[in-house]
Amino acid sequence: MTIHTLGFPRIGKKRALKFATEKYWRGEITQEALLKEGKSIRAESWRIQAEQGIELLPVGDFSFYDHVLDTSILLGVIPSRFQPLIAERFDLQFLMARGTSPSGKTTKACRMTKWWNTNYHYIVPEIQEDQVFELNPQKLLGEIKEAVEQGHQVKPVLLGPVTYLWLADYAGRTEEKLSVLPALIESYQLLLNAIADSGVTWVQLDEPILALELEKEWCDSLKLVYQSFADSNLNILLATYFGDISHHLSLIQSFAIEGLHIDLVSESVDIAQYHEAIPKSWVLSCGVVNGRNIWRTDQDKRVAGLSNISKERSDKFWLAPSCSLLHVPIDIDGETQLAPDIRANLAFATQKCQELKEIKAKLNSASRITASPSIDLPYAQEALSLREDAFLRSPYRIRTIQQKAKLDLPLFPTTTIGSFPQTKTIREIRRQWRREEISDETYQAKLKSEVANCIQEQEQLGLDVLVHGEAERNDMVEFFAQKMEGITFSEGGWVQSYGTRCVKPPIIYDEIISNSSMTTDWYAYAQSLTQKPVKGMLTGPVTILSWSFYREDIPKEQIAFQIAKVLRKEIQDLEKAGAQIIQVDEPAFREGLPLKHSQWKAYLAWAVHAFHIATGGAKDETQIHTHMCYSQFDDIISAILALDADVITIESARGDAKWFKKTEGLQALNEIGPGIYDIHSPNIPEIAPLIARLNRLRETFPDERLWVNPDCGLKTRNWEQCRAALQVMVDAAKAARHC
Numbered sequence: 002m003t004i005h006t007l008g009f010p011r012i013g014k015k016r017a018l019k020f021a022t023e024k025y026w027r028g029e030i031t032q033e034a035l036l037k038e039g040k041s042i043r044a045e046s047w048r049i050q051a052e053q054g055i056e057l058l059p060v061g062d063f064s065f066y067d068h069v070l071d072t073s074i075l076l077g078v079i080p081s082r083f084q085p086l087i088a089e090r091f092d093l094q095f096l097m098a099r100g101t102s103p104s105g106k107t108t109k110a111c112r113m114t115k116w117w118n119t120n121y122h123y124i125v126p127e128i129q130e131d132q133v134f135e136l137n138p139q140k141l142l143g144e145i146k147e148a149v150e151q152g153h154q155v156k157p158v159l160l161g162p163v164t165y166l167w168l169a170d171y172a173g174r175t176e177e178k179l180s181v182l183p184a185l186i187e188s189y190q191l192l193l194n195a196i197a198d199s200g201v202t203w204v205q206l207d208e209p210i211l212a213l214e215l216e217k218e219w220c221d222s223l224k225l226v227y228q229s230f231a232d233s234n235l236n237i238l239l240a241t242y243f244g245d246i247s248h249h250l251s252l253i254q255s256f257a258i259e260g261l262h263i264d265l266v267s268e269s270v271d272i273a274q275y276h277e278a279i280p281k282s283w284v285l286s287c288g289v290v291n292g293r294n295i296w297r298t299d300q301d302k303r304v305a306g307l308s309n310i311s312k313e314r315s316d317k318f319w320l321a322p323s324c325s326l327l328h329v330p331i332d333i334d335g336e337t338q339l340a341p342d343i344r345a346n347l348a349f350a351t352q353k354c355q356e357l358k359e360i361k362a363k364l365n366s367a368s369r370i371t372a373s374p375s376i377d378l379p380y381a382q383e384a385l386s387l388r389e390d391a392f393l394r395s396p397y398r399i400r401t402i403q404q405k406a407k408l409d410l411p412l413f414p415t416t417t418i419g420s421f422p423q424t425k426t427i428r429e430i431r432r433q434w435r436r437e438e439i440s441d442e443t444y445q446a447k448l449k450s451e452v453a454n455c456i457q458e459q460e461q462l463g464l465d466v467l468v469h470g471e472a473e474r475n476d477m478v479e480f481f482a483q484k485m486e487g488i489t490f491s492e493g494g495w496v497q498s499y500g501t502r503c504v505k506p507p508i509i510y511d512e513i514i515s516n517s518s519m520t521t522d523w524y525a526y527a528q529s530l531t532q533k534p535v536k537g538m539l540t541g542p543v544t545i546l547s548w549s550f551y552r553e554d555i556p557k558e559q560i561a562f563q564i565a566k567v568l569r570k571e572i573q574d575l576e577k578a579g580a581q582i583i584q585v586d587e588p589a590f591r592e593g594l595p596l597k598h599s600q601w602k603a604y605l606a607w608a609v610h611a612f613h614i615a616t617g618g619a620k621d622e623t624q625i626h627t628h629m630c631y632s633q634f635d636d637i638i639s640a641i642l643a644l645d646a647d648v649i650t651i652e653s654a655r656g657d658a659k660w661f662k663k664t665e666g667l668q669a670l671n672e673i674g675p676g677i678y679d680i681h682s683p684n685i686p687e688i689a690p691l692i693a694r695l696n697r698l699r700e701t702f703p704d705e706r707l708w709v710n711p712d713c714g715l716k717t718r719n720w721e722q723c724r725a726a727l728q729v730m731v732d733a734a735k736a737a738r739h740c
């Protein structure tokens with residue numbers, strides 16, 4: 002029995018990589034220094050895993066920005082607009098991801114989207130019709146050499162070709178995307194040869210696509226790929242995760258591979274079925290420890306199901322976390338503030354490695370195992386169920402008359418998504434307050450002056466609907482979670498969200514309640530400074546749930562409904578405080594979709610219901626906004642319509658305006674604010690393309706239903722960029738009003 006991992010967190014302890022990379026971007030450290038930091042993080046990750054007893058270590062899982070982007074660079078999938086900048090080499094990844102490089106070059110960044118149903122974002126590959134793949138394996142080969150020199154047994158980790166292609170944007174007709182597959186296979190074959198030359202025996206090819214219910218052409222492609230690697234000198238471990246793959250077992254049996262990794266935790270899985278179907282000559286790697294949540298594994302349960310299989314398969318039986326540990330924090334060791342009973346139930350990446358070792362020992366020992374519950378914590382729950390009376394508002398056509406009369410906004414009202422720059426000053430005063438260097442009063446006073454400044458800036462820009470700017474929020478989920486009971490926090494439990502952005506997900510451990518209002522003070526203060534309407538700003542139930550580590554032993558929807566109930570009360574409080582517009586952000590709505598299409602309906606039913614519990618008690622005259630990141634909701638449009646928000650703002654600027662025209666059902670949305678410029682890039686938009694974009698949108702939506710806004714919150718930008726970009730946006734809206 003071998004224990005291995007599919008990948009380890011790469012941000013380094015205390016987010017070392019983030020700080021080094023950002024310094025590099027600002028020109029404060031050299032490229033050499035950044036590379037050195039990367040090297041030391043890799044060494045540390047391998048050391049930690051080896052110390053915990055992991056026998057086969059991943060290599061190639063490290064990335065300075067994103068592993069999908071690394072795969073694109075590895076395969077030479079560099080969109081043509083970056084070709085003149087190819088000399089940037091190492092910086093090419095930052096150019097592609099952010100549209101800017103430390104040398105000052107700028108170009109349109111690649112699209113970024115969520116990695117399956119996680120809160121990790123990857124950079125979407127852009128494949129040309131006549132794509133030529135050209136290998137750049139230096140990074141990977143270099144890292145293999147590095148690990149081997151450090152005395153480790155390693156297994157290079159690669160994104161599999163079919164999943165890679167599935168995730169990519171294709172310049173030609175979508176139906177023809179698979180036409181590039183033969184060339185891609187050739188490229189992978191060369192790559193596998195190069196890897197084999199480096200002396201390793203195993204390679205892990207990740208194909209999480211297998212958790213989906215796939216069309217025949219994709220199944221055929223998988224078959225083609227995994228038969229064409231038959232001659233490779235490497236043993237191929239096909240890794241799947243984020244769902245059961247038993248519906249593809251007969252397909253998988255046709256593959257010429259040496260091992261299969263399956264995720265045993267994300268869905269309930271019949272392990273005996275796998276054991277029977279998978280040839281005894283193959284390795285069966287069982288993902289027994291949840292790689293994307295932080296609760297301890299119910300070891301006894303796992304052992305009970307596996308003990309015979311592990312004996313029968315012997316050295317062809319491996320154990321691993323369900324997926325890469327990228328999605329969990331590195332080590333619980335530094336945590337001193339967590340309540341002991343909660344802490345005792347948690348395991349971060351390092352502890353998960355330990356758990357594997359413990360499970361292996363239990364499987365190997367003949368002694369009988371006594372069962373104990375998985376999470377040993379009480380949970381006080383009031384059962385909330387799907388109820389038709391959650392949504393008590395009149396239809397939109399009635400609401401809008403009341404709202405328009407009250408708000409009296411111009412055509413194409415301009416607004417922002419909520420946050421304004423989290424400046425150095427804001428971060429510094431928060432730090433001082435956390436360290437108790439300044440009092441609560443001083444902290445509040447300083448934040449208030451930030452809010453006042455933010456309102457003044459927005460007035461000067463001529464925006465129509467203002468926001469208070471979210472200076473008091475470190476994070477849109479953390480802020481609310483801190484005000485709710487039943488949720489706790491780690492001190493250093495950081496997880497990569499995208500690039501250098503990390504989040505510290507709250508830990509939901511008990512029923513969620515809140516006894517006092519969470520946001521009315523900030524709203525009321527901001528509103529007192531202006532005649533223009535200020536939006537009350539809340540984070541929605543699905544997002545709070547999805548971006549937290551929630552209990553695995555409580556149905557997810559129960560937790561969402563509890564959060565929603567708390568938000569419903571908050572909306573009433575905001576109304577009492579005078580709010581005419583309240584925004585409930587649901588950026589995680591789409592990412593919560595199950596990977597299997599057949600499970601969508603059930604998810605969407607409770608997700609929409611949670612939104613209704615939260616917003617359905619609002620008065621007709623209160624305008625409810627929602628915001629979602631990513632406009633890809635062609636396939637869930639009926640659920641988006643069912644939310645029945647008065648206004649929805651969405652992220653769409655990196656995409657194509659034609660999409661709006663093409664997508665059926667969109668026109669039925671109440672009011673919509675398709676983000677008209679990309680906030681993830683520091684580049685300032687030009688006015689002409691914005692006006693053109695707006696005019697194209699007017700072909701799809703009636704003027705009186707169209708809002709003008711950036712495509713997401715502005716917290717990651719600086720004021721100079723915000724001012725310049727928003728001015729262009731406001732001017733574009735004004736220009737459109739006149740023609």
Ligand code: GLN
Pocket residue numbers: 418419420471477538586588628629630713714715716
């Ligand atoms: N109101 C939030 C903000 O502006 C929304 C962010 C998001 O959708 N991710 O920051």
Ligand code: ZN
Pocket residue numbers: 418588628629630631652712713714
């Ligand atoms: Zn967003």
